[in-house]
Amino acid sequence: NAGVTQTPKFQVLKTGQSMTLQCAQDMNHEYMSWYRQDPGMGLRLIHYSVGAGITDQGEVPNGYNVSRSTTEDFPLRLLSAAPSQTSVYFCASSYGTNSPLHFGNGTRLTVT
Amino acid sequence: AQSVTQLDSHVSVSEGTPVLLRCNYSSSYSPSLFWYVQHPNKGLQLLLKYTSAATLVKGINGFEAEFKKSETSFHLTKPSAHMSDAAEYFCVVITIQGAQKLVFGQGTRLTINP
Numbered sequence: 153n154a155g156v157t158q159t160p161k162f163q164v165l166k167t168g169q170s171m172t173l174q175c176a177q178d179m180n181h182e183y184m185s186w187y188r189q190d191p192g193m194g195l196r197l198i199h200y201s202v203g204a205g206i207t208d209q210g211e212v213p214n215g216y217n218v219s220r221s222t223t224e225d226f227p228l229r230l231l232s233a234a235p236s237q238t239s240v241y242f243c244a245s246s247y248g249t250n251s252p253l254h255f256g257n258g259t260r261l262t263v264t
Numbered sequence: 265a266q267s268v269t270q271l272d273s274h275v276s277v278s279e280g281t282p283v284l285l286r287c288n289y290s291s292s293y294s295p296s297l298f299w300y301v302q303h304p305n306k307g308l309q310l311l312l313k314y315t316s317a318a319t320l321v322k323g324i325n326g327f328e329a330e331f332k333k334s335e336t337s338f339h340l341t342k343p344s345a346h347m348s349d350a351a352e353y354f355c356v357v358i359t360i361q362g363a364q365k366l367v368f369g370q371g372t373r374l375t376i377n378p
């Protein structure tokens with residue numbers, strides 16, 4: 153059972169470039185979400201999804217797009233990368249509203 | 265709005281001594297609370313959760329936490345620290361919107377001295 157899989161593990165982008173962070177889960181979880189982790193700030197919610205075809209914004213959505221075409225996948229897109237988006241990104245999934253999150257191992261993104 | 269405050273950004277203890285990581289929460293209703301642990305360069309792993317059942321919650325690796333509504337606290341404890349406990353710990357509350365809109369504390373880095 154792979155759980156939550158994130159790719160890539162590391163990425164360096166130049167300002168203005170675009171990329172997609174991939175996230176897949178094999179637990180048939182309805183809920184999926186993206187967080188960014190910055191020093192001293194804990195984790196902040198970027199976008200989340202309560203099921204295929206349904207997404208909503210979290211605390212810090214600007215500069216990021218998501219889509220949820222299948223239950224398994226929840227990619228995060230950066231359309232025009234900025235240095236402020238340098239961070240560690242975590243994807244997570246859960247079974248239900250009050251169920252614990254299962255996290256991926258993270259993607260470390262650097263924007264120069 | 266819900267919020268979480270971890271009172272210490274860094275805690276250092278000796279191996280074999282007790283661990284106390286403090287967390288206060290703010291919520292207008294009875295919250296669901298979690299503690300997560302993050303080892304270096306890893307994702308977050310659930311330690312324990314409180315969802316309005318028993319107020320003393322036991323988790324993995326010998327950790328436990330007590331929900332105290334009167335003090336709005338959810339402190340994490342362990343009787344005897346082990347070197348492998350060195351990590352970052354996050355206290356987390358589920359918001360009233362549910363749907364996994366969690367609010368994370370800023371984190372407490374636990375260092376274990378030999």
